[in-house]
Amino acid sequence: xxxxxxxxxxxxxxxxxxxxxxxxxxxxxxxxxxxxxxxxxxxxxxxxxxxxxxxxxxxxxxxxxxxxxxxxxxxxxxxxxxxx
Amino acid sequence: xxxxxxxxxxxxxxxxxxxxxxxxxxxxxxxxxxxxxxxxxxxxxxxxxxxxxxxxxxxxxxxxxxxxxxxxxxxxxxxxxxxxxxxxxxxxxxxxxxxxxxxxxxxxxxxxxxxxxxx
Numbered sequence: 001x002x003x004x005x006x007x008x009x010x011x012x013x014x015x016x017x018x019x020x021x022x023x024x025x026x027x028x029x030x031x032x033x034x035x036x037x038x039x040x041x042x043x044x045x046x047x048x049x050x051x052x053x054x055x056x057x058x059x060x061x062x063x064x065x066x067x068x069x070x071x072x073x074x075x076x077x078x079x080x081x082x083x084x
Numbered sequence: 085x086x087x088x089x090x091x092x093x094x095x096x097x098x099x100x101x102x103x104x105x106x107x108x109x110x111x112x113x114x115x116x117x118x119x120x121x122x123x124x125x126x127x128x129x130x131x132x133x134x135x136x137x138x139x140x141x142x143x144x145x146x147x148x149x150x151x152x153x154x155x156x157x158x159x160x161x162x163x164x165x166x167x168x169x170x171x172x173x174x175x176x177x178x179x180x181x182x183x184x185x186x187x188x189x190x191x192x193x194x195x196x197x198x199x200x201x202x203x
Binding site: 021022023026048049050051053054055057058061 | 164165166168169175183184185186187188189192
């Protein structure tokens with residue numbers, strides 16, 4: 001995977017899962033990725049400290065592409081591209 | 085590496101809190117890759133000043149000593165954030181060297197492990 005500029009990515013859907021604790025953000029990511037087209041990207045917002053560890057592993061396992069994370073003020077923004 | 089072992093640590097009862105470390109030390113000694121997953125009251129083991137309070141008379145080492153042995157041996161320690169609100173703990177309360185993980189991290193580690201032990 002080449003260097004991806006997360007600021008320039010076109011995001012098809014933002015999922016605000018900040019009120020949700022694990023496994024909520026994962027389940028919301030799974031639901032959201034089914035609503036965008038293959039090749040499009042979702043951005044998951046999560047205040048749960050595990051989400052940035054879970055989503056890359058989940059993406060690798062189920063065949064999507066994890067693009068990266070932006071760690072922000074009180075929550076993380078995690079980018080995943082639908083690949084199948 | 086001679087295999088992977090994943091140990092589920094779900095209790096701070098000394099009778100359940102010590103065996104993961106005894107077996108984990110044995111697994112490291114036999115060149116296995118060791119991951120410990122802490123959840124529910126097992127989180128008290130990796131909470132700052134938590135392990136000192138869990139005492140098992142007759143055990144070969146104290147729990148803080150065991151944690152050091154496992155960490156120095158390269159064991160990976162994961163704290164389950166799903167149980168943080170249940171146990172009343174936050175990421176900052178964890179001892180050094182422990183990372184946060186969630187259900188996906190656990191299930192994928194379980195699938196990749198040769199052995200899963202549950203305490």
